Amino acid sequence: MYDFSFQSPVKSMAGRGKFRSIGEFTGSKKILLISDKIISSMAFYGEIKELLKGRIAGEFAGVMPNPECEMVDEAVTLCKSCGADCVIGIGGGSVLDTAKAVAVLSCEEGKTADYMAGKALGRHRQELILVPTTAGTGSEVTNVSVLTDPKINKKLSLVDPILYGDIAIIDPCLTETMPKRVAAASGFDALCHAIEAYWNIRTSPLCEALSMEAVDKIVKNIYPACNGDGDAQEEMVIASYIAGISFNQTRTTVCHAISYKLTSDYGIDHGLACAFTLIPFLRYESEDPAVKAALDRMGRYCGFSGSEALIDEIDRLYDAVGLPRHLSDRGVKPEDVDAIVDAGMAVPITKLCKREVTREAMHRIITDLL
Ligand SMILES: NC(=O)c1ccc[n+]([C@@H]2O[C@H](COP(=O)([O-])OP(=O)(O)OC[C@H]3O[C@@H](n4cnc5c(N)ncnc54)[C@H](O)[C@@H]3O)[C@@H](O)[C@H]2O)c1
Ligand SMILES: [Fe+2]
Structure with a gap:
């Protein structure tokens, strides 16, 4: 229904x-x-x-x-x-x-x-x-x-x-004058928007269609766009716009919820602050059979065999565009994890994920990122 x-x-x-x-x-x-x-x-x-x-x-x-x-x-x-x-x-x-x-x-x-x-x-x-x-x-x-x-x-x-x-x-x-660092972080922000609107309890057939198209454009174009390819930059600005229309209907979810404290307390750029947790939460959400089925569909839309291959490609692109992997490089210490989890769990949009995000799961994901 x-x-x-x-x-x-x-x-x-x-x-x-x-x-x-x-x-x-x-x-x-x-x-x-x-x-x-x-x-x-x-x-x-x-x-x-x-x-x-x-x-x-x-x-x-x-x-x-x-x-x-x-x-x-x-x-x-x-x-x-x-x-x-x-x-x-x-x-x-x-x-x-x-x-x-x-x-x-x-x-x-x-x-x-x-x-x-x-x-x-x-x-x-x-x-x-x-x-x-x-x-x-x-x-x-x-x-x-x-x-x-x-x-x-x-x-x-x-x-x-x-x-x-x-x-x-x-x-x-x-957008062609963006430094590579800004292009990579803001491109991953757009990717988070598209995916967070997709695994969202408020998603709809329209949002799913918009998000799949945005993700398809981003996975194909973020790398060349970051390296100065004009056609890819054009695809990226359209993808970001499409993802914007999608998440505007649903709001974002857990990656954005965690990002706010990472930005305000550690000065991490918005796009990177969201990107840090995207891949682990993709894997976490796809442990739910219904979410996996939806992500499989997104994977096939983007030309992959299913969700695993799509997530692996996003994982590869994360390194390819030069985003850092470790929160500890940005000043986050093991003793800070509880406070980051408290803040992330307190933001209401965390509850918009189709697979419920538990405190234990968030704690493990952030600890693994140190
Ligand atoms: N309103 C929304 O729906 C929404 C959605 C997501 C994020 N945000 C917010 O947007 C902000 C992040 O925005 P952002 O990622 O676009 O970065 P930004 O606007 O903070 O810009 C980052 C840096 O890039 C530079 N820059 C921007 N465009 C450039 C260009 N073409 N050439 C050279 N330099 C350029 C800027 O001068 C700045 O120094 C955060 O505050 C975030 O919370 C808002
Ligand atoms: Fe964002």
Whole structure:
């Protein structure tokens, strides 16, 4: 019996060079551009500024990875003072999540931390255009903004339909400058999104189809994309977008649940923090016959004999793109495992896995990764 809903309201414009039409996607004459230090120094950013000449009310290029609420407040203040009625975020997930929050909170009076503590977001926002430069988070099509409150040292998600953008521009010209390290980590983030939406108790035939297509593209293209192949980079940015639509319906699960503490306490990049536990949880989930049958189907869709061959290929790709294997290299000590498990078990999305994740299983998996 089916029981699901599906919503994906963001108008998406995808294709090589699509970013050059950015001026046609909004009528605004008071645009706030949001980016970071690296993106604002890129040639494509200069080109976008030129294309929007005379229509830019302000620029905020101060987004840091894993955006913090006070930084968002700063951008909100700028948005209000320059009178912008359209926010364009150009960057990775950190920039897009900031742009989403700014578009909404600039129509409000409260501080970002208030909303992260549970205050309801308002029903208005500025026009919002999201332009990803990583492949990636899928944030361009999700209703989520992931922010950090440094006072409680926690990553938290604002989740609300008001956070959907109006338009997403998905253009491989913008991801080709990613350093290999970022391409590998963000590519595995997209892989986690696709797989976590697939083994999810909220999955649906639509999500399964989207996730299988995203995984097929990622396993075939992540390695050449990380090594500069333009066609593979194009496949990766589309795969990330497709995976974004899929997990936006279901939310993510255990790999993301564990990642939050790995990022906030050990400074591990989001994509890598999720990737660390993907392969062991793939093996764990596939010990359940129903999940194995589903993963076998995904494996065959991707041209493998079944789930084992697919998991082995993901395992091989993990090393091939240069992701590290050991949490101890990132400062995690044996005595830290209990606290990581406590945090991972406490995040509600852990319960969305089809095969229940027990505390013992999580403990063993994290210990094995030391
Ligand atoms: N909202 C969502 O649905 C969602 C989903 C997954 C992750 N996230 C969040 O997104 C953030 C991670 O985003 P990310 O992985 O895209 O990384 P990021 O945005 O933090 O960027 C990482 C680094 O790569 C650089 N970079 C980005 N694009 C580049 C390019 N084309 N060329 C050169 N350098 C480039 C950035 O300047 C930055 O230094 C985390 O905070 C995570 O929690 C959000
Ligand atoms: Fe993610």
